[in-house]
Amino acid sequence: MKGKISRSILIIAMLLLSVILGACSEKEASNQSAGKEGPKQTSEKSSYPSKPIQVIVPAGAGGDTDLNARLLGKYLEKELGQPIVISNVNGAGGSVGAKQVLDSNPDGYNVLFFHNSLLLNKILGLVDYSYDSFKLAGISLLDQGNTFIVNSKSKFKDLKDMIAYAKKNPGKVTIATEVGGFTHLQLKALEKDQGIKLNIVDVGSASEKITALMGNRVDIVPTSLGLVTDYIKSKKFRTLGIMAKDRVDLMPDVPTFIEQGANVSFEKFFFYGFPKETPDDVVEKFSKAVEKVVNNKEYIEEAKKSLVTPTYMNPQEAFDYIKETDEYYKELNSDQ
Amino acid sequence: MLEMLIAGFTAVLTFKIILLIVLGVILGLIFGSIPGLTATMAIAICLPITYGMEPAAGMSLLMGLYIGGVSGGLIPAILLKLPGTPSSIATTFDGYPMAQKGLAGKAFSYAILASFFGGLLSIIVLILISPPLGNLAVQFGPFEYFAIVIFSLTLIASLSGDSISKGIMAGLLGIGFAMVGSAPIDAFPRFTFGFSSLDAGFNLLPVLIGLFAISEILLTAEQKMKTKLKADYSNSGYRLTIKELAGQGWNFLRSSLIGLGIGILPGIGGGTSNLVAYAAAKNQSKNPEKFGTGIPDGVVASESSNNAAIGGALVPLVSLGIPGDTVTAMLLGGLVLHGLQPGPMLIQTHGDIVYGIFAALLIANVFMLAFLYLGMRGFIKLLSIPQHILLPIIITLCVVGAYGVNNRLFDVGALLFFGVIGYLMMKFNFPLTPLVLGFILGPLLETNLRRGLMLSQGDFTPFLTEPIAAAFLLLTFFSLFFKFWKNRKNRKDLNVTDHNNVTS
Numbered sequence: 001m002k003g004k005i006s007r008s009i010l011i012i013a014m015l016l017l018s019v020i021l022g023a024c025s026e027k028e029a030s031n032q033s034a035g036k037e038g039p040k041q042t043s044e045k046s047s048y049p050s051k052p053i054q055v056i057v058p059a060g061a062g063g064d065t066d067l068n069a070r071l072l073g074k075y076l077e078k079e080l081g082q083p084i085v086i087s088n089v090n091g092a093g094g095s096v097g098a099k100q101v102l103d104s105n106p107d108g109y110n111v112l113f114f115h116n117s118l119l120l121n122k123i124l125g126l127v128d129y130s131y132d133s134f135k136l137a138g139i140s141l142l143d144q145g146n147t148f149i150v151n152s153k154s155k156f157k158d159l160k161d162m163i164a165y166a167k168k169n170p171g172k173v174t175i176a177t178e179v180g181g182f183t184h185l186q187l188k189a190l191e192k193d194q195g196i197k198l199n200i201v202d203v204g205s206a207s208e209k210i211t212a213l214m215g216n217r218v219d220i221v222p223t224s225l226g227l228v229t230d231y232i233k234s235k236k237f238r239t240l241g242i243m244a245k246d247r248v249d250l251m252p253d254v255p256t257f258i259e260q261g262a263n264v265s266f267e268k269f270f271f272y273g274f275p276k277e278t279p280d281d282v283v284e285k286f287s288k289a290v291e292k293v294v295n296n297k298e299y300i301e302e303a304k305k306s307l308v309t310p311t312y313m314n315p316q317e318a319f320d321y322i323k324e325t326d327e328y329y330k331e332l333n334s335d336q
Numbered sequence: 337m338l339e340m341l342i343a344g345f346t347a348v349l350t351f352k353i354i355l356l357i358v359l360g361v362i363l364g365l366i367f368g369s370i371p372g373l374t375a376t377m378a379i380a381i382c383l384p385i386t387y388g389m390e391p392a393a394g395m396s397l398l399m400g401l402y403i404g405g406v407s408g409g410l411i412p413a414i415l416l417k418l419p420g421t422p423s424s425i426a427t428t429f430d431g432y433p434m435a436q437k438g439l440a441g442k443a444f445s446y447a448i449l450a451s452f453f454g455g456l457l458s459i460i461v462l463i464l465i466s467p468p469l470g471n472l473a474v475q476f477g478p479f480e481y482f483a484i485v486i487f488s489l490t491l492i493a494s495l496s497g498d499s500i501s502k503g504i505m506a507g508l509l510g511i512g513f514a515m516v517g518s519a520p521i522d523a524f525p526r527f528t529f530g531f532s533s534l535d536a537g538f539n540l541l542p543v544l545i546g547l548f549a550i551s552e553i554l555l556t557a558e559q560k561m562k563t564k565l566k567a568d569y570s571n572s573g574y575r576l577t578i579k580e581l582a583g584q585g586w587n588f589l590r591s592s593l594i595g596l597g598i599g600i601l602p603g604i605g606g607g608t609s610n611l612v613a614y615a616a617a618k619n620q621s622k623n624p625e626k627f628g629t630g631i632p633d634g635v636v637a638s639e640s641s642n643n644a645a646i647g648g649a650l651v652p653l654v655s656l657g658i659p660g661d662t663v664t665a666m667l668l669g670g671l672v673l674h675g676l677q678p679g680p681m682l683i684q685t686h687g688d689i690v691y692g693i694f695a696a697l698l699i700a701n702v703f704m705l706a707f708l709y710l711g712m713r714g715f716i717k718l719l720s721i722p723q724h725i726l727l728p729i730i731i732t733l734c735v736v737g738a739y740g741v742n743n744r745l746f747d748v749g750a751l752l753f754f755g756v757i758g759y760l761m762m763k764f765n766f767p768l769t770p771l772v773l774g775f776i777l778g779p780l781l782e783t784n785l786r787r788g789l790m791l792s793q794g795d796f797t798p799f800l801t802e803p804i805a806a807a808f809l810l811l812t813f814f815s816l817f818f819k820f821w822k823n824r825k826n827r828k829d830l831n832v833t834d835h836n837n838v839t840s
Contacts, residue, residue, distance in 0.1 A: 060662070060665060063665075063669070066669060067669060067672055067673060070384070070387075070673065071673070074387070086384075087743045088380075088742070088743075089742050089743055089744065090536070090742060093518065093523050095532075095535060096535055096536040096742075096744075099532055099535075100744065121523075124523075126518075126523055126524070126525070171793070174791070179521045179522050179523075180522060180523050199793065200790075201787065201790040201791050202521045202786070202787055202790055203787060204783075204787075207602070207657075207658050207659055207665075207668075208602070208603075210656075210657070210658060211473075211474045211602060211652075211656075211658050212477065214471075214474040214656065215474040215475050215476070215477055217477045217791060218791075228679070229677055229679075230657060230677040230678065230679025230680065230681045230682065230685075231657075231679050231680060233679075233681060234679065234680045234681040236679075236680055305675055306672065
């Protein structure tokens with residue numbers, strides 16, 4: 001009796017397991033067959049990719065880095081004919097995931113998807129590698145909606161108001177950030193440009209910043225416009241402007257900081273990086289696939305929803321762009 | 337409200353979506369019941385699958401996984417003394433002793449009913465009053481969190497077993513382990529000894545599973561070599577009388593409210609709620625000395641609070657778009673990928689989906705109850721699998737789970753390391769729970785202290801003068817004072833009886 005029941009439990013468990021495994025392998029099989037039919041001519045030059053590619057996202061599931069990576073991954077699968085597996089390797093401001101890619105096998109099946117924070121970790125002396133330790137496969141998209149938001153009841157109507165107040169009351173405007181993060185640098189740049197002193201406090205991640213603003217613990221929250229559209233629509237928050245060089249098509253009504261007299265511009269860029277020893281033709285092939293995705297109308301349409309601008313830069317362009325950015329960041333950080 | 341809920345039910349009551357909920361609950365229960373695999377992982381794995389579905393269908397699957405994943409932990413907690421998830425640590429304290437006494441069936445009945453009603457209560461609260469509760473939750477800043485964490489840390493006194501000094505040592509050890517890795521705020525690496533793999537510190541899951549599961553398996557292995565242990569589980573009844581159930585009423589309500597409250601506050605989470613609820617039940621009990629020997633109160637406290645934390649964690653997500661823990665952070669990502677912008681407008685602009693989520697939660701809760709009840713006899717039979725076959729399988733699953741946390745082999749090493757630590761601590765009679773509590777709460781304490789000081793520009797007074805913070809600190813003071821006073825009184829009583837014995 002006992003044996004029978006435990007055996008039947010075993011059988012049920014095995015059935016469940018096989019269903020799960022079956023579902024997985026079915027997906028893989030269909031992808032593989034798609035790959036065989038797909039880019040046949042190129043397979044003579046190199047068979048890459050012949051197995052799933054792991055994209056390491058050094059941030060948690062559900063954040064903007066993760067969402068961008070997953071959306072791109074969905075379209076990249078079609079271009080490359082192999083599954084794109086998104087792995088979240090979270091921790092230490094993204095340096096754990098970045099390091100994992102650097103230490104991985106340079107065969108083109110491990111790639112990092114990350115943003116500006118990689119540069120900052122090096123500049124702040126937390127790690128000893130940066131963008132130039134990777135073989136870049138290009139930049140895939142820009143987020144130009146870096147903004148300051150305030151509670152809708154705030155006394156600051158626009159950026160000028162806020163700067164004028166801060167000039168009269170040094171250290172009185174409380175502004176949220178994540179120390180050592182991208183927003184921290186924006187605040188430093190604004191302080192330097194306008195000769196003001198802000199009370200910069202750490203409140204944590206993007207969602208914790210929103211909580212702090214709702215609870216009126218801070219006056220201003222720097223964040224990405226795409227993350228807070230609902231709060232702005234519901235008139236809970238207002239934006240003081242964005243840090244783009246020019247007005248952005250996705251948000252034509254939002255003035256830039258430069259228009260309002262603050263010479264501060266920042267863009268968040270998202271790039272793919274392979275370990276240094278990865279063969280050139282592999283990186284090139286991946287980069288070409290990224291280019292196709294970024295120009296794909298369907299993808300552009302989907303990306304629009306989160307207010308990001310799909311923009312392709314090839315490896316060389318990306319390198320120059322990031323190098324320029326890196327020098328600017330270093331300069332900002334040198335005289336604090 | 338009611339119309340919306342009915343509309344939500346009609347959206348969800350299709351064959352396909354019910355099937356997805358059932359699948360979600362089953363898969364969640366499996367993940368929850370295997371030590372090392374958690375609700376978080378089940379959702380992480382299934383999240384990409386939902387991208388291809390309708391929003392309501394996708395979210396229904398995820399809700400099933402969430403409820404199943406949190407509930408499944410009670411099975412190994414009661415049967416094997418292994419917490420399947422962080423939210424069922426306290427279930428092992430009394431659930432396992434009950435099982436050893438031959439009351440596994442009763443322990444299951446209590447745990448399952450507590451889970452069901454705890455979940456139900458929190459879902460009803462979520463549906464009825466989430467906007468005001470969400471607005472209350474955002475009023476909690478660093479000063480308030482600091483005070484709550486201090487309060488929770490003093491619970492170590494109630495959870496440290498025979499010796500408070502050993503409990504405090506274990507708690508400090510936990511805080512110490514939590515300090516390894518990047519410091520909060522400035523991310524400066526501490527105690528890494530130059531190993532870059534330590535930069536991110538230790539993850540909670542390998543620490544927890546190592547301490548509780550691996551150590552327990554090591555201990556069992558050792559005992560097996562000496563004696564052949566065989567407990568008798570066959571003669572256990574499942575039925576509970578109305579009287580037995582009614583006796584748990586207040587305990588159930590208090591524990592559910594604690595779970596709900598902790599769930600609502602972003603960042604604390606279900607791993608803490610079951611311990612706090614257990615400690616509260618023990619402190620308020622007329623016979624606290626019976627806790628840990630296998631009484632239903634402990635099981636009910638733990639299991640009602642962890643399921644109540646589900647509805648709680650969804651409150652800020654649904655009303656404000658703020659995720660309270662890792663699971664809700666992923667649910668938020670799921671909403672965004674379906675083109676829904678989470679925030680205060682979600683309930684107005686996409687009320688159909690939000691109420692669909694509520695309906696899915698209610699349905700999943702019922703299925704959870706049904707599956708656990710139907711499976712109960714089967715789970716108990718699991719114990720008839722010889723331990724030398726069962727335990728190695730569990731170790732393998734623990735290793736898979738630890739690796740799955742962050743896709744790193746380092747976490748597997750950490751798992752084994754903490755397994756050995758836990759084994760040594762048990763050998764020398766150190767309680768494990770304070771270590772876990774210290775590990776979870778230490779970083780919260782430090783982060784909020786530093787954030788609070790940044791906000792007040794170096795001034796300590798707001799920690800004492802902010803009303804909510806002050807209330808919690810007073811509560812801490814009184815609960816410690818009360819405990820101290822009670823201990824003294826007990827000792828005096830003992831002395832008196834000793835004296836009498838000598839004279840007589």
